[in-house]
Amino acid sequence: MRAPALVLTATAALLAVACAPAEPVSPTPTAVNGVACKKENLATLTPGKITFGTDQPAYAPWFVDDDPTNGKGFESAVAYAVAEELGYTKADVVWTRVPFNAAVQPGKKTYDADINEFSITEERRQAVDFSAPYYDVDQVAITLKSSKAAGVKTLAELKKTKIGAQVGTTSYESAKRLSAEQDVAVYNTNDDAKAALRAGQIDVLVVDLPTAFQITSAELEDGVIIGEIPGGDGRPEQFGIVLDKGSPLTGCVSNAVEGLRSKGRLAQLEQEWLKAAGSAPELK
Numbered sequence: 001m002r003a004p005a006l007v008l009t010a011t012a013a014l015l016a017v018a019c020a021p022a023e024p025v026s027p028t029p030t031a032v033n034g035v036a037c038k039k040e041n042l043a044t045l046t047p048g049k050i051t052f053g054t055d056q057p058a059y060a061p062w063f064v065d066d067d068p069t070n071g072k073g074f075e076s077a078v079a080y081a082v083a084e085e086l087g088y089t090k091a092d093v094v095w096t097r098v099p100f101n102a103a104v105q106p107g108k109k110t111y112d113a114d115i116n117e118f119s120i121t122e123e124r125r126q127a128v129d130f131s132a133p134y135y136d137v138d139q140v141a142i143t144l145k146s147s148k149a150a151g152v153k154t155l156a157e158l159k160k161t162k163i164g165a166q167v168g169t170t171s172y173e174s175a176k177r178l179s180a181e182q183d184v185a186v187y188n189t190n191d192d193a194k195a196a197l198r199a200g201q202i203d204v205l206v207v208d209l210p211t212a213f214q215i216t217s218a219e220l221e222d223g224v225i226i227g228e229i230p231g232g233d234g235r236p237e238q239f240g241i242v243l244d245k246g247s248p249l250t251g252c253v254s255n256a257v258e259g260l261r262s263k264g265r266l267a268q269l270e271q272e273w274l275k276a277a278g279s280a281p282e283l284k
Contacts, residue, residue, distance in 0.1 A: 030259065032251035039087040043248050044112045050088050052079045053098035053111030053242075059190060060214050061273050062117060068095045074210070074273035075115045078134055081265055082113075082241070085256035101168040103242055104128050113253055114242040117208060119170040129247050132254040133238030134266055138209040139174040139229045140280045142197075145222040149203040152226050155283045164193050164202035170237060171206040174229045178206075194219065210274045227283040 030037045045051050054075070057066045064072035071080050071090065083093050096110050103114045106127045119137070120130045141158060143149040149161045158178055164185035165172040175184045185202050187193040194215065196202050206229065207215065216223035231237055241257070243250045260266045 030252070030255040032255065037086055037252035037255055039092065042086065042252060045110075046094065049092050049094050050083050050086065051094040051096055051110070051112045052083075053096050053103055053109075053114035054116045055100045055103075056097040057189070057191065058116070059211060060218070061210050069093075072273075074135070074269055075117070077269045077273060078260075078266070079113075079115050079241075081260050081269065082253060082256045085259050086252060100166075104168075106245065109244045112243070112247075112249055116242075117169075117211075117239055118242050119237050120240040121170070124242075128245050129243040129250040130240035131243065131250065132257040132261075133240050134257050134260075135239040135270070136236045137239060138280065139171055139206055139231075139237070140209050140212045141204045141206055141226040141229060141283070142212050142216055142220075142223055143204050143226055144197060144220065145224050147200075147203050149226065150224055152204075153283075155229075158204065158226065158229075158283060161203035162201075163204045163206060164196055165206045166190050166193060171208060175206045178229065190215075209280060212280070225280050227281045228279075229283060 035041050039048060039050070042050070052068070054063065054068050058068055058073075060073060062073050062075040064070060064076070068076045068079070071077055080090060080093060083090075098111060098114055098116075100116060103111070103116060104118065104124050104127055113131070117137075118124070118130070120133060124130070141152075141163075143152075149158070152158050152161065155178065162185065163175045163179050163183075164187060165175040167186045167188060172184065172186065185196060187196060190205075190207060190211065193202070193205050197205050198220070204226065209228070212225050216225055241253055243253060257266075
């Protein structure tokens with residue numbers, strides 16, 4: 001995976017827009033199977049509304065103040081922008097909390113679409129649908145300046161440390177590539193993992209790059225990024241919006257994401273909310 005460069009320019013700053021629309025919108029509809037992607041045509045859980053799911057807590061910089069309804073944070077902003085593309089106003093967007101692992105399991109869903117840093121994988125595709133990707137992401141290792149891991153410069157050195165990650169995430173998959181699966185410490189949330197790092201129970205925590213910048217700059221006083229962990233198959237790791245398997249909404253949500261990309265809106269939202277996450281040195 002290779003995260004796009006998040007270089008702030010004067011032009012991008014001028015183009016930044018509000019992340020949650022307050023007024024009704026009239027997007028140019030895109031059709032799927034001959035049916036226009038307009039809210040009156042979409043088979044959502046509640047007619048005229050669209051329900052987004054996300055985990056609790058919802059972390060920065062993806063969400064702000066653990067409140068997805070405020071339109072702040074990259075994924076909250078993306079959700080409202082997707083809704084806008086489909087003709088929904090902010091008042092038409094409903095949020096529900098869904099545990100990370102539960103969101104990608106088979107079975108009846110309590111959401112129309114779930115946005116929660118879900119990497120698109122073939123294994124997950126067996127149980128759920130994904131929209132077109134909205135973000136390319138890197139996985140990185142972080143530690144404390146006081147830790148022995150702070151001096152790590154290579155993958156070989158990193159493999160000798162005690163590594164932890166959140167369960168069910170691609171961060172955990174990256175950690176398993178560095179250490180035997182039984183040796184990776186697994187935590188229900190990143191908050192639990194951060195507590196273990198502070199307590200010295202692990203030397204290294206693996207998270208995605210924007211989360212790493214958030215943790216090391218605002219949540220751990222002596223947190224430091226060690227470096228980027230190369231992808232396992234050489235392909236970019238990408239986040240996608242999760243939908244029920246075979247959902248009639250998948251095509252329209254994907255079209256909305258692609259519409260945002262073509263208009264430069266995704267790039268603007270990255271600039272606004274993820275600009276701090278520039279890059280990290282790649283470990284060899």
